[in-house]
Amino acid sequence: MMRGLAAAACAAFGLMTVTAAPAMAAEGRLVLRGAETTSVLTDPRPGCYRASAPFTTVANDTDTAVTVHSRPGCTGPSQLVPPGRTTAVGERLSVSVPT
Template sequence: MLAAAAAPAMAATNGRLILRSAETTKVLSNPSPGCYSTTTPFSAVTNDTATAVTVYTDLGCAGLSQVVQPGRSATVGERRSVSVPS
């Protein structure tokens, strides 16, 4: 399950973010700017959007971070949230 923090009304980012763990795959289609937290940690990200996203070790886009560039996939260790910039 994903929870999104409130964000100002802005255009969605075209494309998909795919968050994977050994047990689950979550897909965010055309994500709006904001912070998305997961109830299940993820360890790999595919960023099929046109903007860099940042993944975090903690809920609420806090903790250690790592940037995943557009058009890239990355193994990111155990992460709990992802931020889509405006």
């Protein structure tokens, strides 16, 4: 009986460890709106994303803060957009999702 409880406890702990591992992607949608286009990133993975056209508003409906940048390649002046916020950001060309 004791051996069965120990095995069950080990199995439960193993499941908790897997569940508690950090997610590889932000969960939710990141919407980049500009005068010409709207881009939607669903569950974006960590990295830098270049917009096809300048965007001026970010709807960050993910669980992670993102950083928008004024230049391609996630360079130039930047602004943090917290999760759950829609923010006017001026004209931006790229966005980075942290690891």
